[in-house]
Structure formats: structure tokens, C-alpha cells
Amino acid sequence: MTLIDAARLATDIATLATLVEPHTRGTTRRAFTDTYRDSRAWVRALMQDAGLDVHMDAGGNLIGRLVGTHLDAPVIMLGSHTDTVMEGGRFDGAIGVLRAIAVVRALKAQGIRLRRTIEVVDFMAEESTPLGSLFGSTAMAQGFTPAFLARDIPAWGNVAACIAAMGGQPARLTQPLRRQGEIAAYLELHIEQGGNLDKEKLNIGIVEGIVAIVRNDVTIEGFANHARSEEHTSELQSRQYLVCRLL
Numbered sequence: 001m002t003l004i005d006a007a008r009l010a011t012d013i014a015t016l017a018t019l020v021e022p023h024t025r026g027t028t029r030r031a032f033t034d035t036y037r038d039s040r041a042w043v044r045a046l047m048q049d050a051g052l053d054v055h056m057d058a059g060g061n062l063i064g065r066l067v068g069t070h071l072d073a074p075v076i077m078l079g080s081h082t083d084t085v086m087e088g089g090r091f092d093g094a095i096g097v098l099r100a101i102a103v104v105r106a107l108k109a110q111g112i113r114l115r116r117t118i119e120v121v122d123f124m125a126e127e128s129t130p131l132g133s134l135f136g137s138t139a140m141a142q143g144f145t146p147a148f149l150a151r152d153i154p155a156w157g158n159v160a161a162c163i164a165a166m167g168g169q170p171a172r173l174t175q176p177l178r179r180q181g182e183i184a185a186y187l188e189l190h191i192e193q194g195g196n197l198d199k200e201k202l203n204i205g206i207v208e209g210i211v212a213i214v215r216n217d218v219t220i221e222g223f224a225n226h227a228r229s230e231e232h233t234s235e236l237q238s239r240q241y242l243v244c245r246l247l
Contacts, residue, residue, distance in 0.1 A: 004102040012046065012098045016082065017090035026087035031125030031135070032162045036083055043082055043097065043122055050104045052120060059139025059177055060124030060168035066104050068117040074184035076114070078103060079121035081136070085128065091191040097122045099189045116184060124166060130156045133213060135163065143175045 019039040021028045029036050040062055047054045052064030065075075080096025100120040107114070123136030130153045138144065149160040149170050156162065160170035190207075192198075197205050 004099070004106045008105070009098060009102045012101070013090060013094060016042070016094050016098065024087065027084050027090045027092075028086050028088065029082070029084045030086070031083040031127060031129050032131065032156065032166065037166065039082060040122065046098075046101055047120060050101050051108050052101075052104060056167045057140070057177055058169035058172040059136050060163055060166040061136040061140060061177075062122040062124070064101070064104070064120040066107070066114075066118040066120075068114045070115045071117070073116045074182055075117045075119045077119045077121055077183050077186045078188070079119075079123065080188050080190060081123045081126035083125055083127045088127075089191070092193070093126065093190070096188045096190055119183075124163075124168065128213075131159050131162060132215065139168070139173050140177045143177075144173050146174060149173065 016039065017027055019029060019035060019042060020026075021030065021033060021035045029039055044054050044062055047062070047064035050064070052066055054062065054064045056062055068075075078096075078100035080100075081093040082097055084092060084094075097120070104118060104120060107118075121136075124139075125131075125133065125135035126137065127133055131151070132148070144159075149163075151159045153159070163170045163173070192205070197203070
């Protein structure tokens with residue numbers, strides 16, 4: 001039986017958890033920030049140290065390959081993402097990437113070469129940001145519309161420019177980066193975002209459904225017109241009220 005090095009994996013998780021944005025709580029490593037860029041340089045080095053051939057695709061996905069004996073066979077893809085939400089946890093997303101690297105280490109340590117090539121992927125910008133989310137996986141499976149790539153978001157910038165700043169190639173992203181049939185299977189280890197397994201005293205489960213994400217651009221015309229207080233301006237109160245109504 002091939003076992004991963006659990007102690008090394010725990011060390012990797014703890015190290016990545018130190019690469020967070022200054023003056024934030026929890027694990028805050030949002031996509032498109034300098035901290036995220038620096039953390040991915042660390043992930044790339046970790047992949048290379050594990051013996052993976054590493055490259056970044058046009059969608060900004062960091063991909064490490066362990067070549068199999070049958071070069072024409074569809075690949076097995078393992079991974080997740082390493083960006084986080086504000087004040088997130090150290091395991092969400094990161095465990096999928098770091099565990100995949102640990103699997104490669106275990107295979108190489110025992111001299112095992114699979115028939116299929118393994119690809120370890122760190123999907124770029126999967127968590128929600130003002131620019132959007134699911135960037136890397138969407139680029140790989142579907143592509144973006146020119147209108148989406150041209151969007152400008154105050155304080156964040158142009159979508160295409162932000163992708164380029166992360167090492168992607170936005171001009172290539174109007175078509176999916178991978179063809180149907182190129183990937184034989186995708187497996188992602190992820191922390192449970194709920195308490196079902198804990199209640200049932202189970203160590204692991206298989207996902208049967210997942211939440212969908214829908215975004216809309218809303219333009220509000222008018223002016224702030226609510227009671228003013230010592231703690232809040234009328235504009236802030238109006239925005240908070242609007243958010244409550246939208247939710």
C-alpha cells in the first residue's frame with residue numbers, strides 16, 4: 001500500500017497558512033493580490049520539489065505533470081485552489097492541492113509510474129472576488145465572453161489585465177483550454193463545509209450535490225436619504241438596507 005507522508009502534508013498546510021494578507025484575520029489570501037501571487041510561487045516550488053514538470057496555462061492555472069507510460073491516454077487530474085475568502089480557513093481548497101502533491105511524492109518514493117499522466121492543478125481565482133470567481137476552472141472547461149474579459153471593477157481593475165498580471169493569457173480565453181476527452185477523471189479532496197460527517201462520526205464522504213453561483217450587475221439610481229446617526233452616514237445605512245433587501 002502506498003501511503004502519503006502525513007507529517008510532511010501537515011507541515012505544508014501550516015506553511016501555506018502563514019502566507020496571508022497583512023493585518024487580516026483567519027486565512028485571508030484573496031485572488032489577484034500580491035500575497036496570492038507570492039503564495040503561488042511557493043506552491044510552484046513545492047510542485048517542482050515533488051518532481052512535477054510545472055507550467056501555467058493561459059487561464060492562470062498552475063499545473064504540475066507526472067508523466068505516465070501511455071502518453072496519449074487522457075490524464076488524471078487532482079487538485080483544487082489556494083486562494084481564500086476573507087477570514088477563511090487553512091484547509092478550504094488548499095488541502096486539495098497539497099494532498100495531490102503528497103500523492104505524487106508517495107508514488108515517486110515507491111518508484112510507481114502510472115499508465116496515465118497525473119496533473120496536479122491549482123486553479124486560479126476560484127473563490128469570490130469583485131471581479132468574479134471560478135476563473136481557472138471556467139477557463140479550462142468553457143472560456144469567457146469578450147464582454148466579461150473587458151469588465152472594469154472599481155478598485156480592482158480590468159478583468160483581462162488582472163488575469164494577465166497573474167501570468168494568464170486573456171486573449172486565448174474565449175475558447176475552452178481543454179478539449180472534451182483530454183481528462184479521464186478529476187478528483188478533489190475538500191474539507192466538508194457543514195457538519196454532516198461530524199454528526200455521523202464519518203471520516204470521509206462523497207459529494208452528491210453542490211451549490212450554484214449566480215451573479216447579477218445591479219445599477220441603483222438615486223441618492224442616499226435615510227436617517228443620520230453618530231456611527232453611520234446616511235449613505236452607508238442606505239447601502240446596508242439595500243443589501244438586506246437584495247438578500
